[in-house]
Each structure stands twice: as structure tokens, then as C-alpha cells.
Amino acid sequence: xxxxxxxxxxxxxxxxxxxxxxxxxxxxxxxxxxxxxxxxxxxxxxxxxxxxxxxxxxxxxxxxxxxxxxxxxxxxxxxxxxxxxxxxxxxxxxxxxxxxxxxxxxxxxxxxxxxxxxxxxxxxxxxxxxxxxxxxxxxxxxxxxxxxxxxxxxxxxxxxxxxxxxxxxxxxxxxxxxxxxxxxxxxxxxxxxxxxxxxxxxxxxxxxxxxxxxxxxxxxxxxxxxxxxxxxxxxxxxxxxxxxxxxxxxxxxxxxxxxxxxxxxxxxxxxxxxxxxxxxxxxxxxxxxxx
Numbered sequence: 543x544x545x546x547x548x549x550x551x552x553x554x555x556x557x558x559x560x561x562x563x564x565x566x567x568x569x570x571x572x573x574x575x576x577x578x579x580x581x582x583x584x585x586x587x588x589x590x591x592x593x594x595x596x597x598x599x600x601x602x603x604x605x606x607x608x609x610x611x612x613x614x615x616x617x618x619x620x621x622x623x624x625x626x627x628x629x630x631x632x633x634x635x636x637x638x639x640x641x642x643x644x645x646x647x648x649x650x651x652x653x654x655x656x657x658x659x660x661x662x663x664x665x666x667x668x669x670x671x672x673x674x675x676x677x678x679x680x681x682x683x684x685x686x687x688x689x690x691x692x693x694x695x696x697x698x699x700x701x702x703x704x705x706x707x708x709x710x711x712x713x714x715x716x717x718x719x720x721x722x723x724x725x726x727x728x729x730x731x732x733x734x735x736x737x738x739x740x741x742x743x744x745x746x747x748x749x750x751x752x753x754x755x756x757x758x759x760x761x762x763x764x765x766x767x768x769x770x771x772x773x774x775x776x777x778x779x780x781x782x783x784x785x786x787x788x789x790x791x792x793x794x795x796x797x798x799x800x801x802x803x804x805x806x807x808x809x810x811x812x813x814x815x816x817x818x819x820x821x822x823x824x825x826x827x828x829x830x831x832x833x
Contacts, residue, residue, distance in 0.1 A: 545573040545641055546624030546703065550614030552580045554632035555588040557745070562595060564635035564743075570642040576621055577632075578614040579604040612711035612719040615696075619706050628700045633745050636697075640741035644700040653735035654705055655727055658698040660742040676736040683728040684776030687721065688783060689810075696720050698742040705732060718764045725771040758788040762801070778810040782819065790822040798823075 547565055551558065565575055577592065579585050579602060592602065603617055619627060626648065628641060644656050663669050673693035677686040686692035709730065712722045728734075761784035769777055781801065789798030802819075811819070821828045 543572065543626065543645065544624040545570070545645065545700070546618070546622035546627045547573050547575045547630055547641075548615055548618030548622065548627060549575060549577045549630050549632055550580055550611045550618070551577055551585075551588065551632045552582045552608070552611070552614070553584050554582075555584045555591065557633040558588055559591050561630060561632050561635055562592070562600070564637075565630065566595065566597065567638045568636065568641045569638050570645060573599060573628075573641060574622070574624060575600045576618040577602050578617050580610070580614045581605045581608040610713065610716060610719075612715060613713040616710050616713060619710060622703055622706075624703055626700050627703050627706045629696045631697050634697045635743045635745075637741040637743065639739075641700075643737055643739060643741055647735060647737050648700065651735050654702055654732035655724075655734045656700045656737055657694040657734065658700075658737035658742055659740035660693065660695055660698050660744045661740040662744045662746055664746045665748070671740045673736075676738075677734055682773055682776065683724060683734070684772040685779070687724070688772075688776050688779035689812075694720070694724055695742065695744055696723075697744065701727075705730075715764070717760055718768075721764075722768065725768060729771060758785045758792075758801075761785050761788070765805075774807055775810040778806045779815070781805040782811070782815060787818065787822055790819075791826055793826060795823065 549561065554561070562575070562577075565573070577600065579588075581604070582588065585604075592600070601621075603621060605614065605617070615629065626645070628644065630636065640658070644658060647653075647656055659671055659673060661669065661671050672691075674691060677683060677692060681690060683692075687694065705727070709723060709726050711719050715722055761780075765777070765780060765785070772780065786798050786802045786806070789795075789801060818828050
């Protein structure tokens with residue numbers, strides 16, 4: 543079975559070699575790579591690196607104008623000829639057994655979508671494996687993602703190709719595109735399966751959500767459009783995480799409290815999240831108690 547690996551590219555000339563090396567090092571070899579140049583300004587610098595692989599499995603598609611990561615992924619999805627589609631970002635990488643693990647799980651459980659654990663490299667030399675738990679029948683996707691510590695990053699997803707082509711990403715979003723994609727999949731009845739082994743390495747050492755459009759007001763606009771996909775509990779957790787906490791961190795306390803009172807249902811908030819709320823309200827950040 544062929545797997546189509548889709549990599550959107552924009553300003554990643556320093557990381558693309560690492561990303562591509564991790565794909566070509568896969569123990570499972572029946573794949574194609576579709577790399578989409580989203581009119582990147584550093585493309586001339588990246589092209590010699592990409593061409594140096596000299597492998598027919600690597601195909602490049604270039605946008606004439608810059609769109610966004612969602613549009614680039616959609617271009618790749620539409621061009622894919624594989625039975626399954628796996629996503630990878632140009633600054634992330636896979637461990638060598640990533641594709642084989644997911645394909646074996648596909649063959650064993652026959653889900654529509656597989657997501658795998660990820661080894662996250664964050665700032666200040668911090669690293670951790672996520673998620674700690676799997677979505678189960680007792681909670682929905684929104685509650686899993688926003689209330690229960692769920693974690694589904696795009697580079698850890700493999701999906702049946704026809705379903706990806708039917709669903710696609712929302713190209714109008716500059717943030718939360720992955721949530722849009724996943725929630726639409728859930729609404730369509732897709733079945734998710736978790737691969738516990740962390741075969742994805744996510745590089746968030748220089749992650750800046752504000753630069754990527756992850757502002758509280760954008761999250762509020764997203765919430766208004768997608769709240770019908772969310773349970774009452776998931777709505778409260780999303781607003782806390784992406785609107786209220788961000789406002790309080792910026793010391794916009796009045797607006798943060800107003801948004802809390804407007805959208806959040808207190809009975810859906812866990813003691814841990816209440817602690818986070820009070821800590822950020824008072825100190826501007828989460829203070830971890832000393833043991």
C-alpha cells in the first residue's frame with residue numbers, strides 16, 4: 543500500500559533537509575513525498591537542498607502566490623495517489639518506524655484516522671511526550687482536545703486518502719486549521735485510533751503563536767464559527783485555553799474576566815484549571831507549587 547507524505551513548505555530552508563532525511567530513512571519504503579512550495583521567499587536557497595536527494599519519490603508543486611499551510615496541504619491532498627496520506631511539517635521529523643507503525647495499526651484496526659504520540663522539543667531545553675491519554679467512547683473529540691489534555695498534531699496524523707480528499711482543510715483559517723479538519727472528520731463519523739509510541743519529533747523551540755495568528759480575538763472568531771461542533775464542556779475549555787488565559791497573560795484582566803463570565807460554565811471547570819485561572823490572574827503565568 544502506498545502512502546502519500548505531504549509537506550507544506552514556507553521559509554524552512556534551515557530545517558527541510560532534516561525533515562526529508564527522516565522520511566527517506568523510513569523502514570517502510572512504498573511512499574511518495576509531495577512537497578508544496580507556498581511561494582516561499584527562500585525557495586532558491588532551499589531548492590538545491592531538495593534536489594540533492596535525487597529521488598523519483600519526491601515531487602515538488604509550487605504555488606504562484608503565497609496562500610497558507612492549509613492551502614498547501616490541500617494542494618498535496620488533491621495530487622496524492624497513495625492509499626493513505628501522512629502529513630509532515632517542514633520543520634519537524636519522524637522516527638524511522640513512523641510509517642510502518644501507523645500502517646500496521648491501519649491494517650490491524652481499520653480506523654479512518656490514526657494519530658500518534660509526539661516527542662515535543664520546546665523552549666528552554668524542555669521536552670515531553672504527548673498525549674498522555676487516548677480519546678475514548680465516553681468523551682467527544684472537542685472535550686478530549688480542550689479539556690482532557692488531548693494532543694493531535696498534523697505531523698502525527700495518517701488518514702485514508704478518499705476521506706482526506708473529501709474533507710480538506712479550511713484555507714480561510716490562519717490558525718486552528720488542524721482543529722477544523724479534525725472536528726469535521728469527527729462530524730462525518732470518522733473513527734480515530736491512537737498509536738502510543740512517540741514516532742514524531744515536533745520542534746517548537748521557537749514557537750510563537752502570536753506570529754502565527756494565534757491571538758485571542760482570532761480564537762474568539764473561530765469559536766463563534768465552530769461552537770456547534772463543541773459540547774458545552776468543550777466550549778468552556780476552549781475559551782479558557784485560547785481566550786481567557788491569553789488575555790490574562792497579556793494583563794488584559796478586565797476583558798479576560800468578561801470573556802470568562804460570558805462563555806464559561808463554572809461546573810465544567812476542573813480544580814486544576816481553576817488553579818491555572820487564579821495563578822494567571824494574579825501572577826500573569828502558571829506558578830507550579832514547590833514539592
